[in-house]
Amino acid sequence: MTRAECRAAAPALELAFSVPERGLDIAFSVPAGSTTALIGGNGAGKSSTFAVLSGLLRPARSRVVLGGTTLSDSAARRWRAPHARGVVQLMQHPLLFPTMSVADNAAFGLQAAGTPAAASRAAARDMLARVGAGELAERRPGRLSGGQAQRVAIARALVTDPALLLLDEPFAQLDGGSAAEISGLCAQLLIGRTALLITHDPVEAHALTDRAVVLDAGRVVQTGTWEDIARDPATPVAHRFVAGR
Structure with missing residues (x-):
């Protein structure tokens, strides 16, 4: 497009x-x-x-x-x-869920909107790859740098389109x-x-x-x-x- x-x-x-x-x-x-x-x-x-x-x-x-x-x-x-x-807001503090993996954090908005879990995680992984965070999918937020956490937050914001x-x-x-x-x-x-x-x-x-x-x-x-x-x-x-x- x-x-x-x-x-x-x-x-x-x-x-x-x-x-x-x-x-x-x-x-x-x-x-x-x-x-x-x-x-x-x-x-x-x-x-x-x-x-x-x-x-x-x-x-x-x-x-x-x-x-x-x-x-x-x-x-x-x-x-x-x-x-x-x-409407989705991306703030200076990523506010990721600490007990969830990066992939589950990125998929959260889709699942909350009713998208099945498997489809949500697949879309989240695709978006994580687009923002350069694909290799972080199974990490917990506590193991991320500030820049990595913000990439995940961007993926979470955009995956819901x-x-x-x-x-x-x-x-x-x-x-x-x-x-x-x-x-x-x-x-x-x-x-x-x-x-x-x-x-x-x-x-x-x-x-x-x-x-x-x-x-x-x-x-x-x-x-x-x-x-x-x-x-x-x-x-x-x-x-x-x-x-x-």
Whole structure:
């Protein structure tokens, strides 16, 4: 499948929500198949946005549509539970189950969704091989390095083929060499996927994303490609990102 075909198969995202008590009133869209950076200072609303998308935060007013699926619509009193959203979050801490093998960790999401155990493990092993962790399948997480554990977490996230992938500082706990290597791997795996990235690293943002949404004090102040942002950065954070790539 070509890059264009991948983008055509991926869903677009439309998001709007407000949480007045937190000073949040955020609305933006993500094109189908785009990996978009969500940037802003502390308290800008990045983590709350991820919580709304994953279903962990249910604002009084919200509308989230992913492809043709409505994840939430407060006006219509519609809300889809977190496990039924097709949204997967990859965080800086892999959070692998310590008593399960790497293969079983990677297969967990599929099995939880009802895929038979044998098929889940086969798909998990295939994905582990794709992320360069195939030889680790029978190890326990306690025997993995930080970089190896994050590869397993990436395999676990992608094996379910999520409609939307949320990446929350996914390489922050890795040393420079491991972070660069796994970032390069992710850049290939994210082609054609609809994804959002939170990062404080301009180099990482430009390596993984083609667009940005700039948040400031709970509002969207700028959106567009990196070239759009660079022409007139709306905030000091946006300026740092375009200057530090």
